[in-house]
Amino acid sequence: MKIAIIGGGPAGLYSAILLKKQRPEAEITVYERNRADDTFGFGVVFSDATLDNFEKYDPPSYRRITQEFAYWDDIAVHFRGTVHRVGGNGFCGCSRRKLLLILQERARELGVSLLFEADIDDEARFADAELIVLADGINSRFREKHIEHFQPEVDVRSNMFAWMGSTRPLDAFTFIFQETEWGPFIAHAYQYEAGRSTWIFETDPATFKRAGLEGLNEKQSADRMAKIFGWFLGGHQLLTNRSMWRNFPMIRSKRWVKDNMVLLGDAKATAHFSIGSGTKLAMEDAIALADAMHRAPSVEAALQQYEEGRREEVEKTQHAADVSLVWFEHVDRFWDFDPVQFAFGVMTRAKAITYDNLTLRAPDFVSEVDKAFAKQVRARGFDVDIAKPVAPMFQPLKLREMTLANRAVVSPMCMYSAKEGVPGDFHLVHYGSRAIGGAGLIFTEMTCVGRDARITPGCTGLWNDEQEAAWRRIVDFVHANSAAKICLQLGHAGRKGATKLMWDGMDRPLEEGGWDVISASPIPYFPDSEVPREMDRAAMDAVKAAFVQAAERGKRCGFDMLELHCAHGYLLASFISPLTNQRTDAYGGSLANRLRFPLEVFEALRAAWPAHKPMSVRISATDWAEGGITGDDAVVIARAFAEAGVDLVDVSTGQTVRDAQPVYGRMFQTPFSDQVRNEARVATMCVGNITTADQVNTILAAGRADLVALGRPHLVDPSFMLRAAAWYGADGVFCPPQYLPGKEQIFRNSVRDRQDFDDLKIKAKPKTRAELKAEATKPLAAE
Ligand SMILES: Cc1cc2nc3c(=O)[nH]c(=O)nc-3n(C[C@H](O)[C@H](O)[C@H](O)COP(=O)(O)OP(=O)(O)OC[C@H]3O[C@@H](n4cnc5c(N)ncnc54)[C@H](O)[C@@H]3O)c2cc1C
Ligand SMILES: Cc1cc2nc3c(=O)[nH]c(=O)nc-3n(C[C@H](O)[C@H](O)[C@H](O)COP(=O)(O)O)c2cc1C
Numbered sequence: 001m002k003i004a005i006i007g008g009g010p011a012g013l014y015s016a017i018l019l020k021k022q023r024p025e026a027e028i029t030v031y032e033r034n035r036a037d038d039t040f041g042f043g044v045v046f047s048d049a050t051l052d053n054f055e056k057y058d059p060p061s062y063r064r065i066t067q068e069f070a071y072w073d074d075i076a077v078h079f080r081g082t083v084h085r086v087g088g089n090g091f092c093g094c095s096r097r098k099l100l101l102i103l104q105e106r107a108r109e110l111g112v113s114l115l116f117e118a119d120i121d122d123e124a125r126f127a128d129a130e131l132i133v134l135a136d137g138i139n140s141r142f143r144e145k146h147i148e149h150f151q152p153e154v155d156v157r158s159n160m161f162a163w164m165g166s167t168r169p170l171d172a173f174t175f176i177f178q179e180t181e182w183g184p185f186i187a188h189a190y191q192y193e194a195g196r197s198t199w200i201f202e203t204d205p206a207t208f209k210r211a212g213l214e215g216l217n218e219k220q221s222a223d224r225m226a227k228i229f230g231w232f233l234g235g236h237q238l239l240t241n242r243s244m245w246r247n248f249p250m251i252r253s254k255r256w257v258k259d260n261m262v263l264l265g266d267a268k269a270t271a272h273f274s275i276g277s278g279t280k281l282a283m284e285d286a287i288a289l290a291d292a293m294h295r296a297p298s299v300e301a302a303l304q305q306y307e308e309g310r311r312e313e314v315e316k317t318q319h320a321a322d323v324s325l326v327w328f329e330h331v332d333r334f335w336d337f338d339p340v341q342f343a344f345g346v347m348t349r350a351k352a353i354t355y356d357n358l359t360l361r362a363p364d365f366v367s368e369v370d371k372a373f374a375k376q377v378r379a380r381g382f383d384v385d386i387a388k389p390v391a392p393m394f395q396p397l398k399l400r401e402m403t404l405a406n407r408a409v410v411s412p413m414c415m416y417s418a419k420e421g422v423p424g425d426f427h428l429v430h431y432g433s434r435a436i437g438g439a440g441l442i443f444t445e446m447t448c449v450g451r452d453a454r455i456t457p458g459c460t461g462l463w464n465d466e467q468e469a470a471w472r473r474i475v476d477f478v479h480a481n482s483a484a485k486i487c488l489q490l491g492h493a494g495r496k497g498a499t500k501l502m503w504d505g506m507d508r509p510l511e512e513g514g515w516d517v518i519s520a521s522p523i524p525y526f527p528d529s530e531v532p533r534e535m536d537r538a539a540m541d542a543v544k545a546a547f548v549q550a551a552e553r554g555k556r557c558g559f560d561m562l563e564l565h566c567a568h569g570y571l572l573a574s575f576i577s578p579l580t581n582q583r584t585d586a587y588g589g590s591l592a593n594r595l596r597f598p599l600e601v602f603e604a605l606r607a608a609w610p611a612h613k614p615m616s617v618r619i620s621a622t623d624w625a626e627g628g629i630t631g632d633d634a635v636v637i638a639r640a641f642a643e644a645g646v647d648l649v650d651v652s653t654g655q656t657v658r659d660a661q662p663v664y665g666r667m668f669q670t671p672f673s674d675q676v677r678n679e680a681r682v683a684t685m686c687v688g689n690i691t692t693a694d695q696v697n698t699i700l701a702a703g704r705a706d707l708v709a710l711g712r713p714h715l716v717d718p719s720f721m722l723r724a725a726a727w728y729g730a731d732g733v734f735c736p737p738q739y740l741p742g743k744e745q746i747f748r749n750s751v752r753d754r755q756d757f758d759d760l761k762i763k764a765k766p767k768t769r770a771e772l773k774a775e776a777t778k779p780l781a782a783e
Pocket of ligand 2: 411412413414415444445446489502565567618652687688689690709710711712713
């Protein structure tokens with residue numbers, strides 16, 4: 001078998017090694033345009049898990065690699081004169097040049113032919129090869145040549161970065177966040193061999209310009225960086241090697257395989273340097289390709305298996321890298337944070353590291369985070385314990401005169417079980433049990449302001465006396481039997497009205513018994529949905545009046561808070577999104593115009609609602625669709641409502657148009673809450689696939705939201721909050737006297753359960769290489 005490999009980087013060389021081991025008879029050639037030791041970059045990083053893989057697949061190169069490596073366990077975050085260190089990270093670094101020399105040597109040993117200074121521009125010369133590996137890096141000529149087939153998507157990120165080196169020794173992966181007269185600079189630095197460290201400098205484009213870096217040569221820009229970070233470099237030099245400033249391209253390719261050609265490493269997909277995964281991904285691609293070639297009966301089947309089997313893992317890493325790079329791009333959002341909260345944000349930015357996970361690894365750090373959080377709460381007038389604070393989710397919050405005992409919220413959820421808008425016994429039990437369960441705040445489902453404002457025939461309403469009495473019964477129960485506050489969510493279904501109950505076909509039009517449907521523009525939700533009537537001014541006045549009347553009823557019911565539903569494609573959302581609002585009058589066109597009617601309704605409600613009670617607005621912070629609302633628009637929307645007197649923005653996303661492409665995942669809407677909170681400077685509630693108390697604490701401690709709502713988790717566990725309180729030992733959480741024996745038991749058992757769980761986690765975690773090395777080099781105690 002003949003195999004041609006274009007590119008002698010980590011992907012090309014490692015695939016040559018693994019394929020040659022598998023097929024010693026194969027004729028494998030690596031074509032590299034550079035000379036053998038002619039390489040850019042300084043160090044590369046691998047996690048312990050990646051090294052485990054290398055050990056399994058090729059022990060000889062693994063051994064040589066690990067002999068040359070520098071290990072570290074800690075991450076250190078320097079910010080505003082402070083440094084926070086967190087251990088247990090298990091990483092190592094090595095020189096890229098040495099790595100390539102080791103791989104070249106190993107490849108040669110096995111009988112791979114290495115041809116240097118061989119710049120390949122046409123695959124036709126490999127017509128006799130059964131497999132062609134395209135490992136030609138980030139600017140892959142072959143990916144571009146077959147662009148129609150591979151369909152790469154290149155997202156050039158806004159921040160500028162430059163890769164440099166230094167002689168400054170480092171004992172931790174080091175992040176330095178440096179304020180300068182031009183704006184913030186970030187250094188990502190780590191040691192990769194004795195006396196050598198990698199330094200990646202990053203800054204936003206405006207700071208880059210203001211700092212005059214544009215047009216400087218390598219040496220001049222290195223001198224500028226050395227000046228900025230001189231206090232840390234301590235006289236050590238910065239070294240350059242093609243260290244030009246550039247923008248990072250996030251590359252994703254729709255296809256990785258064409259005939260017998262396969263893209264590997266950076267050629268097919270990149271991952272931002274802030275998670276240190278470029279070389280790891282390249283070498284793990286080589287492993288996946290070799291595995292597929294081993295298993296599959298033909299090259300064609302192997303390439304298919306490689307692409308199918310590997311894609312999910314690569315996309316997961318890319319997603320983590322995306323989340324991380326966005327954090328760094330918006331670091332100015334957190335610049336005025338308490339340094340320990342800032343450091344917590346750095347650690348938890350990519351979702352893999354959480355509050356509980358850090359509690360195990362760095363309990364003192366988390367205790368400091370908790371204290372800083374408690375201090376902020378105390379600064380708002382609460383007499384909370386600062387010396388031994390409870391976890392963030394158990395800290396109180398005040399909105400106007402309403403005090404919430406904790407930060408966990410039952411998200412608004414339609415039960416589709418009302419009769420003519422009247423909530424019944426089901427609703428009493430549903431809301432009552434969740435209030436007893438300990439959440440600080442309970443939202444009602446979207447409660448409709450008129451019969452024709454309903455989504456479905458099962459929706460609750462608040463337009464007549466019977467409904468008002470039924471809601472008052474529920475509110476009274478909540479107040480009499482729990483510490484929870486209850487918020488009324490008012491809405492109008494708009495073009496999503498007159499549809500079936502959730503379990504009969506969500507958003508599908510009713511076959512009979514429907515009603516008049518209105519919207520900002522006459523665009524049906526599904527092609528076969530009823531075409532809504534475009535609202536004229538008289539219809540707007542009628543809707544506004546209906547909202548105000550419902551709020552008046554809500555006031556009489558004794559609700560603690562009022563939320564205006566402007567999300568999920570319902571009536572008011574249909575005004576805000578340009579995809580559903582095509583009006584040419586004063587209520588269409590610019591975002592300011594599209595916001596006019598929702599703001600008008602909000603202002604009318606604010607005037608009707610008691611001044612001492614808070615109001616929130618729920619928004620879809622993105623439509624997840626081309627041409628729709630984006631996170632940046634959400635900031636403008638939030639500011640507009642804040643100016644109109646909103647106390648909290650409830651940040652949801654999507655559900656506005658049918659062809660949306662949401663990117664789901666754990667806590668997938670939290671970045672929007674983060675953006676709104678820290679750019680518009682308004683309190684937010686986040687929601688969406690948040691399922692554990694650990695996630696709730698992570699979000700709150702990192703300052704990404706002020707409240708966290710859980711919807712589906714509360715459907716199956718009304719006592720979510722009480723369980724969480726038991727887990728964290730926060731016994732201040734409310735429990736009705738009737739249930740106290742249960743509370744005592746779960747609190748007692750949780751102490752032991754948590755201890756067992758932590759012990760198990762610690763036992764199950766293998767020692768990091770840094771720990772093993774430290775043990776091996778520790779002098780023996782004198783006997
Ligand atoms: C300037 C720069 C500096 C970097 N520094 C670091 C660093 O210090 N640490 C780190 O972890 N990561 C670094 N990276 C990222 C990292 O190099 C990649 O993620 C990783 O090397 C990907 O491996 P690869 O084999 O896919 O591609 P590469 O390592 O880029 O290898 C591709 C190889 O293909 C060769 N090639 C390209 N076209 C042809 C052709 N037509 N014919 C023959 N040969 C060809 C190139 O010369 C190159 O050697 C850096 C990237 C850049 C752009
Ligand atoms: C059955 C059900 C009904 C819902 N009804 C409403 C509603 O009436 N108003 C609203 O704003 N959101 C509604 N939502 C959305 C939730 O409030 C929440 O934003 C969503 O479920 C994501 O959170 P989760 O992952 O915690 O469930 C509903 C969700 C579910 C599952």
